[in-house]
Amino acid sequence: MNKFWVVLFHTYLQRLKSKSFLITTAITIALIYGLVNLPTIMDYFDKDKIEKVAVIDKSNVLFAPLQKQIEQMNGTIDLEHYEGTEDSARTQVMEGELDSYLILKTNSKGFPEATYKAKTVAEQRVPADLEQALQQIKGGIAAEQLGLSEAQIAEVYSPVDFNKVALEEGAKTEDELNQARVFVYILLFVIYFSVLFYGNMIAVEVATEKASRVMEILISSVSPVKQMFGKILGVALLGLTQYFLILLSGFLFLRGSGSTTINEGLVSFLDFSNLSLELIGYAVIFFLLGYLLYATLLAMVGSLVSRVEEVQQMIMPVQLFIIAAFFIAMYGLSNPEAGIVTAASYFPLFTPIVMFLRIGMINIPWWEAGLGILLLIGSIVVCALVGAKVYRGGVLMYGKSTSLKDFKRALTLAKKES
């Protein structure tokens, strides 16, 4: 068996068996399960939770319409026409018999006025519902005073007709854009997270081998270049395995949860029919290319440290690029045509995230995407060539290593002629 494959499968299998892999995968799958079943879970916790609100109606006319409105809205607020004084209501709230109380009055114009009192006002839903109900009642009263019919009122409240039409051929419609935004956001996050997570894994792996000094035997049996790329691709394979497991379990949960919940909650937000294969294809390409670029850089950096503790410090500058790319992309979600976004999409360290955003959000000519990918591949090749050299020298270097000078030292060590 070629030594490259030996390194690749060793890296892959050792990582696959490791506790950290099993735990992160299990947690992610649990999260997916939670997400898929979110509506059921939320219902479960809120089932018995009925807010008891005492209403002290000083106007003597508002309680009945308010109760009618609230009943129409939802079933979680229980209104009680309270006959006692405010003081006794307050005592009951403080003792926990009531959740809150509401004082209703009418002002000089005959409109309702209300004061809501509870232990804390951190809870927003109940007062918001009450306010909304009173607003409706107020609208009714006002309309009545003006002598308007119900049909006339409905007309006043109906929303304005506002349509956006994209003139450019192939540009996304408003609906498509909203859908795209969700998918692009999710995929962006996946790319960002995977590049950061798996890239980090590479740097730590290299540094561990160096720190345990097993490196010198390794590089005496297999060339550093084969070793570096065996490792990088082994971890890439691990990443793909992890995503496969997560997607598979997500799919199974969706099927298992049945037709009652599939259209509810977060899942209904994603209309999978709108997800184009093209976009998924680009996501895979940019994930792989982005990973390769950062993994090469991080393997190179990992080869320069002597102790595992120094890794974080050394990879921070590299990680900042991917974090910056992510922030540019977040800005680009609402302004995909901004100049900075366009410019950033051609900078190879930003391309995997920012160019993907542009492809997902706006209709860019094929050559722009192509150019970005070409630049990205080009810089991967350059990084791989330089990285392999630095790696070759770096793995033999021990001592304090925290500066850029080490790159130079490592390169000199690896040089044929010096």
Add this chain to the structure above:
Amino acid sequence: MALDIKDVTKRFGAFTAVDHLNLTVPEKEIFGLLGANGAGKTTTFRMLLGLIDQTEGQISWKGEKINYDTSHLIGYLPEERGLYPKLTVKDQLLYLGRLRGMKKTEIIQEMENWLTRFKVPEYKNKKVEELSKGNQQKIQFIAAVIHNPQLLILDEPFSGLDPVNVELLKEAVVDLKEKGTTILFSSHRMEHVEELCEHLCILHKGKPVVAGSLKEVKRSFGKKNVFIDAEFDLSFLSEVEGVVKFKRTARGAIIQINDESVSQRLFQQLSGKGFVRKFELEEPSLNDIFIEKVGASYE
């Protein structure tokens, strides 16, 4: 000649680690590379293995350049020992053996043999971090020889081992040589070199200061030692012409002389002075040679 190092120089910037080194290591022999710390031994080994490239000169094994295509022929025990602490002995050797081009069944077979030989068969499924340092070193040694290399490079193989294990490892080294392995090793311990090596080279600041077969080296050194065990004061002998060093011992003296003939003069001087229990002319020890060649320029 099997291993040929021709006029090899390695410079790191302004610093010359190895300076015009010429070495030939005969096949199926044990060759000792000696030198103080920083003399260039590890750098030489690293160049031999192709881990770093020499600035000038050629290195070849049986006429061929050493590179990753020949790595299955070569075994290496680095001075800085290192194994994966979290892997079991078995997984470790499987991985390292595969990287030397072996098949799984061969590795298991060889591993069992070696573990039994080193009297530690029960360590097969233990993690390396659970083993003592000496036992880790045995595993490290197995990793270097498991693929039956033609050329074995051992950098300080016996450091940090107790005397029993040193013997165990020495026997293994001699056995390997007998089976036809060419062995190149470095050490600070002169008695090990004297015991094992036919040929040797002493490096000093990257330059070879002494090289050749053990016998030649000793002969050409010229100086010899005379041990005298006598019941009277021998200090007057230090005045004799040709005496280089005089050292009193509990029962007599050790006298270093610059030529064999001086011993005759010493012998004559002793006659009639009293009772001499022992008069012995000895080859210089490698230790003497090393200290003289390398130590002198330390002062």
